[in-house]
Amino acid sequence: MKKRILAVFMAAAMTVGLIAGCGNNSGGSSDGDGGDAGTVEITWMHHFQEEGIQKWITDVLAEFEKQEPDIKVTVDLIPQDSFAQTLKTRIASDDAPMIFDLSQTDIIEYSEAGHLADLTDLEGLANLDQTMIPAGQIDGVQYSVPLDMNGYGIFYNKDVFDEYGLEVPTTRSELIEVCETLQENGIQPFAGGFAEQWCLQAFYDAFACQTLGDKNWWTDKMSLASDFASDEQFRYTVEYLSSLIQYCGDDPFGEDWDTAQGKVANGEAAMIANGAWAIDGILAKNPDCNVRVCAFPATDNAEDTVMQKRPGNGFVVYNSDDEAKLEAAKKLIDFMTSQTSGDLFVKDASKMSIVNGVDVSSSEPLSDIASYDNDHSWVSADVTMFSTEYLSIFYETLARYMLDTPVDTDGLCQSLDQDFAAIGG
Amino acid sequence: MIKSYSKKKKIQKAVLIIIGLLLIALFCFPIILAILTSLKTAPEISQSVFALPESFNLDNFREGMETSNFGRSLLNTCLVTFPGVFLIVVCASMGGYTIARNSGTNRFFKLLDKVYLSSLMIPFQILMIPVYKMFKTLHLQNSLFGMVLILTGTSVAYATFLYVGFVKSIPKELEEAARIDGCGPYKTFLKIVFPLLKPITATVAALHVMWLWNDFNIALILLQKEEVRTLTVKQYYFFGEHLAEYGPAFATSILSMIPVVIFFIAAQKYLVEGIAAGSVKS
Amino acid sequence: MKRRKISSTKTAFYVFAIPGLCFFAFAVLIPLIMGINISFTDWNGISTDYNYVGFDNFITVFTDKRIRQPILNSLLFAVLGCAGNNILALSLALFVNQKIGKLGNVARVVFFIPVCFSQILTAFLWKFIYREVITQIFDINNPLGTTTWVIPAIVVMGLWNTVGINMLIYLSGLKNVPVDLYEAATVDGATGWQRFRKITLPMLMPSFNVCVTLTLTSWLREFGMTLSATQGGPGGASRTISIYIFENLYKFNKAGYGQAVSMLFVVFLVLIGTSVSSFFRKREVEL
Numbered sequence A: 001m002k003k004r005i006l007a008v009f010m011a012a013a014m015t016v017g018l019i020a021g022c023g024n025n026s027g028g029s030s031d032g033d034g035g036d037a038g039t040v041e042i043t044w045m046h047h048f049q050e051e052g053i054q055k056w057i058t059d060v061l062a063e064f065e066k067q068e069p070d071i072k073v074t075v076d077l078i079p080q081d082s083f084a085q086t087l088k089t090r091i092a093s094d095d096a097p098m099i100f101d102l103s104q105t106d107i108i109e110y111s112e113a114g115h116l117a118d119l120t121d122l123e124g125l126a127n128l129d130q131t132m133i134p135a136g137q138i139d140g141v142q143y144s145v146p147l148d149m150n151g152y153g154i155f156y157n158k159d160v161f162d163e164y165g166l167e168v169p170t171t172r173s174e175l176i177e178v179c180e181t182l183q184e185n186g187i188q189p190f191a192g193g194f195a196e197q198w199c200l201q202a203f204y205d206a207f208a209c210q211t212l213g214d215k216n217w218w219t220d221k222m223s224l225a226s227d228f229a230s231d232e233q234f235r236y237t238v239e240y241l242s243s244l245i246q247y248c249g250d251d252p253f254g255e256d257w258d259t260a261q262g263k264v265a266n267g268e269a270a271m272i273a274n275g276a277w278a279i280d281g282i283l284a285k286n287p288d289c290n291v292r293v294c295a296f297p298a299t300d301n302a303e304d305t306v307m308q309k310r311p312g313n314g315f316v317v318y319n320s321d322d323e324a325k326l327e328a329a330k331k332l333i334d335f336m337t338s339q340t341s342g343d344l345f346v347k348d349a350s351k352m353s354i355v356n357g358v359d360v361s362s363s364e365p366l367s368d369i370a371s372y373d374n375d376h377s378w379v380s381a382d383v384t385m386f387s388t389e390y391l392s393i394f395y396e397t398l399a400r401y402m403l404d405t406p407v408d409t410d411g412l413c414q415s416l417d418q419d420f421a422a423i424g425g
Numbered sequence B: 001m002i003k004s005y006s007k008k009k010k011i012q013k014a015v016l017i018i019i020g021l022l023l024i025a026l027f028c029f030p031i032i033l034a035i036l037t038s039l040k041t042a043p044e045i046s047q048s049v050f051a052l053p054e055s056f057n058l059d060n061f062r063e064g065m066e067t068s069n070f071g072r073s074l075l076n077t078c079l080v081t082f083p084g085v086f087l088i089v090v091c092a093s094m095g096g097y098t099i100a101r102n103s104g105t106n107r108f109f110k111l112l113d114k115v116y117l118s119s120l121m122i123p124f125q126i127l128m129i130p131v132y133k134m135f136k137t138l139h140l141q142n143s144l145f146g147m148v149l150i151l152t153g154t155s156v157a158y159a160t161f162l163y164v165g166f167v168k169s170i171p172k173e174l175e176e177a178a179r180i181d182g183c184g185p186y187k188t189f190l191k192i193v194f195p196l197l198k199p200i201t202a203t204v205a206a207l208h209v210m211w212l213w214n215d216f217n218i219a220l221i222l223l224q225k226e227e228v229r230t231l232t233v234k235q236y237y238f239f240g241e242h243l244a245e246y247g248p249a250f251a252t253s254i255l256s257m258i259p260v261v262i263f264f265i266a267a268q269k270y271l272v273e274g275i276a277a278g279s280v281k282s
Numbered sequence C: 001m002k003r004r005k006i007s008s009t010k011t012a013f014y015v016f017a018i019p020g021l022c023f024f025a026f027a028v029l030i031p032l033i034m035g036i037n038i039s040f041t042d043w044n045g046i047s048t049d050y051n052y053v054g055f056d057n058f059i060t061v062f063t064d065k066r067i068r069q070p071i072l073n074s075l076l077f078a079v080l081g082c083a084g085n086n087i088l089a090l091s092l093a094l095f096v097n098q099k100i101g102k103l104g105n106v107a108r109v110v111f112f113i114p115v116c117f118s119q120i121l122t123a124f125l126w127k128f129i130y131r132e133v134i135t136q137i138f139d140i141n142n143p144l145g146t147t148t149w150v151i152p153a154i155v156v157m158g159l160w161n162t163v164g165i166n167m168l169i170y171l172s173g174l175k176n177v178p179v180d181l182y183e184a185a186t187v188d189g190a191t192g193w194q195r196f197r198k199i200t201l202p203m204l205m206p207s208f209n210v211c212v213t214l215t216l217t218s219w220l221r222e223f224g225m226t227l228s229a230t231q232g233g234p235g236g237a238s239r240t241i242s243i244y245i246f247e248n249l250y251k252f253n254k255a256g257y258g259q260a261v262s263m264l265f266v267v268f269l270v271l272i273g274t275s276v277s278s279f280f281r282k283r284e285v286e287l
Helices: A002-030 A051-067 A080-092 A106-112 A123-127 A158-163 A172-184 A197-208 A217-222 A232-245 A257-265 A277-285 A323-336 A339-349 A364-370 A388-402 A409-424 B002-038 B042-047 B059-067 B070-102 B107-119 B125-137 B144-167 B173-180 B185-196 B198-214 B217-222 B231-241 B246-281 C002-039 C056-063 C065-097 C102-116 C119-138 C150-175 C179-187 C192-203 C205-220 C224-230 C241-250 C255-282
Strands: A040-046 A071-077 A099-102 A144-146 A148-157 A188-190 A269-274 A291-294 A307-311 A314-317 A377-379
Touching: A040 A080, A040 A323, A051 A071, A051 A277, A051 A323, A051 A339, A071 A323, A080 B125, A080 B217, A080 C241, A099 A106, A099 A323, A106 A314, A123 A323, A148 A158, A148 A197, A148 A257, A148 A277, A148 A364, A172 A188, A172 A232, A197 A232, A197 A269, A197 A388, A232 A388, A232 A409, A257 A269, A257 A277, A269 A277, A277 A291, A291 A364, A314 A323, A323 A339, A388 A409, A409 C065, B002 B246, B002 C065, B002 C102, B002 C119, B042 B246, B059 B070, B059 B246, B070 B107, B070 B144, B070 B185, B070 B198, B070 B231, B070 B246, B070 C002, B107 B144, B107 C002, B107 C255, B125 B144, B125 B217, B125 C002, B125 C241, B125 C255, B144 B198, B144 B217, B144 C002, B144 C205, B173 B185, B185 B198, B185 C002, B198 B231, B198 B246, B198 C102, B198 C150, B217 B231, B231 B246, B231 C119, B246 C102, B246 C119, C002 C255, C056 C255, C065 C102, C065 C150, C065 C205, C065 C241, C102 C150, C119 C150, C119 C224, C150 C205, C150 C224, C179 C192, C192 C205, C205 C255, C224 C241, C241 C255
Parallel strands: A040 A071, A040 A099, A188 A269, A307 A377
Antiparallel strands: A099 A314, A144 A314, A148 A269, A148 A291, A148 A307
């Protein structure tokens, strides 16, 4: 009995010892300090789940390596849900990735904390659509480089539309008519995917942002310069949203994003209101789906129907003390603004690259978005929208009140006013 | 009289069996669903959830194993689980024994008992950032060894708690007899007490193999590098990366569970013996 | 000679406690103390500097309107989860303990297998079931998308995942009850129900202690499974305290505040846990 216990103990001790050996090895090489003389190792942390964009990353890095063989890039894929958490934990422990991406609002916090490198003198910036790059600037300093633009609108299955003789709606009434026709014929007009809150957010945003008023609408609400209860435009959008929920199927809040995309892909539903990544998602479900894009009508005035164009997340460089790494990371970002990268972006990821001169004619849906020129678009690049806490409260409250029909607009406004006031205090 | 009594017993037994089968069916249902789905192709799945797969299709399993670097993460999970459980049993059995025997009289052990119990209430979020910082300072990041240390440390309290309760059910006379016979306290523990703890040791081992195998929160922040990721984190990335491709997702999940289930079924016999021995002895 | 033996026994008892204590201190105590420090600051989780703000964070907790729903949700989770789990676990243990031969063994294994599923996997599997299967069988909306049924739906998920553990513990406890006690009672003319109340229940007190205390505090701390299943939705209907803390730490950039809420939460949990545990410890019967 004793011998057996001793044997087990020794086995365990050896195992632990072995692990300690293995552990130290991987611990040592994981930080990427040094390596071979001359090679710089940097980490790129991202959260892109779609296959297309992952292929873009692989292709871009392959091209970059030809140009800069001394720079080795390690890619870490972290799921969207835990991205913020992982990023913050790593920064707080001096283990920040050199390259990651942030939304327009996040760069404010991170730059204030001094974590972002100044990218203003990157040559490649001149390659990009100049109306979009303000999204990555704060007080004239460029902290992040957006590479794509998302169109927010309606993504529809053209085959379904054709089958029932439907035209692209340009006013609210026309949209309602389209919905009614579809519903009479047993097709679910909108696939919402509202089980995931961000889907309701995107749906609302697709028509609301351009209707709410001037570009200061968000900052005014955050600074309490204006309230919700007396905001007629806001109340209108709430009522409009509520009137559309009935066209989102039997169980809009029980349906998730994946199912929603699938429905449009196979013709069970006709429309999705979201951002341009939906194109890739729908095509992944059914490559033969004839998916097209149109702007989401906001009012009964056809002139108000504009394509909402939002710069995607911008790529940032961590403000490291290591000069070599800083240089290497900046080179990579610069490369990402090149024509090569832009073309790959469209080809692999079906996304609207904002690199000048990139040809999107190979993709019909992307061409649809591009067909809305500057007079028929609403660009959010220079708009400061809600920061995380306000964002979270705003859309969650919206979701909560949308669960009831008819919607209690007064209650909704009151709740928002109270909560927004509380955050400030 | 006797006839109707045995008839009553028979009816009771029949009712129990029926209830049992119903319960088993209810519990199994999700598992069977997962297995069925893992054997179907994507079009089959979208057609109908309930239908049987057309053929015994192992493509999902193959695809899952290839894309998720299954072998490596399986090894990592093993390297982290089994040494951890060993350490937990050693520390908790000793700790539980000493607390059970002394918390009545000695204030230190009473306090220790309370501290362990209270620590079970600590939500994980409060420790996340400090643990990560600590590990960075000690260069234990992405180290399986460090992972074992943390898993052991966070499990010791619960395991000790279990041991305390059951040591109390062992009469002290046996230890006193051993001491009179000239056994030192260490020998007494090893030769007399620990063997009597077989049932609870089996339970503690089975539970912690399960929990360490399935640990997610800690693995997510400490083992980020590809080479050291465990099965749970792999699964999570898989679900996220492949946006609900149910077939491969369920396939990899089943694969990662098979070792644990096998361990548990093997431990079953030991559990049964131990529990039975425990009851006959009384 | 005798004096040496006594002191070495006493030392031995302390030595027994050391290994466990070392691991515990490393993994729990030290990080906890480090974490306490953060709750007194206004650290936002990203910047390299922060200010000490004394007890401000703690005072804010009491005036925070948005914490009320998570508190109510967590309480509901705890009540439903704890009651459901223990009643079910005890029933299953009693069932498995009956003399029904092989069926009992099979049942015991089957009831435990769901425990092998990780929380992420359980959430994933049940999300699938609720969305595709339940909606078809019962012709109702996905319960995870409704505010009234989301918490019970998640509780069912959790029960499936964890009842096996408590079943094992209750089973161990049942097996530890000496058979002669039952025999003596039957001879005295006690009915099945009386035997249960007067012998089984009191002898199970240590098991109740473990199971009820831990299930209660565990459900109060519910986090991973709910986050996977609904991210706290719809409209915040399933957001638990732990999820709220997590959001403050990583989404809202209020790490100091998040840690403060955690601290108060820990105190609350410890109070509840120790009171429930003492309740059962007092009623434990030692042979």
